[in-house]
Amino acid sequence: MDLKELGSRLKDERERQGLTMEQIMEITKVSRVNINAIESGNRKEFPHEVYAKGFIKTYAKALGLDAEEIGEEFSRIIGTSVSESANETEEVAQPDYGPGPKKSSAGTIMLVLILIGIVGGLVYYLHVNSYFSTQKDAQPEVVVEETVKEDSAPPAPEVETPVVEEKSETVASAPVETEMPVTETAPVKPKVEEAGEGPVAAESPVVAEHIGxxxxxxxxxxxxCWLEAIVDGESKEYVLQEGETLSLPYEESLKLKLGNGGGVEISSNGKPFSFDASKGKVKKIKFPAGQ
Structure with a gap:
């Protein structure tokens, strides 16, 4: 693989990901001139080899490639390491003639410049690497914060869950003594159906002596408990869950039909109302108008 093939590989990956030149420049902070030099494999346009290697590794990292592998491939293509480049430069800077102090001074200057270039390249690479790490670490923090906010929201309080209201003249006018099987009167709720299956013995309605x-x-x-309440001639159906209370104000009369008579407690005008009923059995209770 040569420089052109390496640059073509990076360019093809960038285009495959749908990234423009401007987007890569913004992500890597590498200039357009250097990006073009890398993708075209034009060694003449490259900066110093140390900088060029840092730019290529940064470019590869931005594309999600193995930056270390790409950097090593670049070094193999160039055919020299940073230390070899420093030695060659030092040898060229020291001719075989001239005063001794002058040769030493020129070599020292070149070595210092090379070291400065190496340090500058490392600092730039570390800065870019830190930038990507910060970008990757920032997103999970936002997600955690949102999760905490969602988890901290208080649950909505449970309220009574009335069944869809239906006016039923047939229920209101039916004789009180008619047998009512639980499977016919209960709404589609698993707990209510399990409470009692099959026909239930009819009971005479209880007339409340202490009414309100x-x-x-x-x-x-x-x-x-499923229940039907006929309030002043208007029929409504409800389903009470454990611990729920249903208040039923009325003016003239109130008739209750309880699907689980033994599973509820009743109070009239704030006073406990006693009645006899078994769990899972239908119970009918009538409250006449106040006297």
Whole structure:
């Protein structure tokens, strides 16, 4: 592989990734002249070999290639190391004639210039490498911060989950004593269906002696309950989860049909209301108007 092939490899990879010359210049901070010299393999346009090697490694790193491998390939193509270049320069700077002090002075100056070039190239390479490391490390920090913000958001409080309201004249006008199997009256909820399957014995509605204008129904711990409430002739259905309370204000009358009568507690006007019901059994309760 020669310099032109190496430069062509870098150029092809840049074009494959859809990067323009300006984008590479912005990322690597290498001038257009040096980028063109690298891609064309024009050794005459190269800066000092130390700088050229640093630019090529920076270019390769920006493309996601193995920068060390590309740098070593460049050194093999050039056919000389930094130390060999320094020795050759020193030999050329010291002719076989002339005063001794002058030869020593010229060689020292060249050596100092070469060392300055080496140090400058290393500093530039380390600066560019640090820039890429900072860019890579910055993105995960933003993601972590966003994750913390999302995790720290308080969960929305659970509220009662009423089933879609439906007015049902058929339910309101049906005789109270009709048998009601749980599988027909319960909404599509796994817990309610497991609570009781098959027909349930009909029970006569309980007439509340101590009535009020607000009735509260609360699901006991570990229980869920489907219920139908006919408030002043208007029918609504609800599903109570464990610990949830449903308040039902009324003016003239309130009829309750509980899918899990033994799984709830009822209060009327803030006072506990006693009734007899078994878990998983349908229970009907009627509250007349206040007297």
């Amino acid at each position: 204008n607000i009735v509260a129904v609360t699901a006991k711990p570990g229980e869920t």
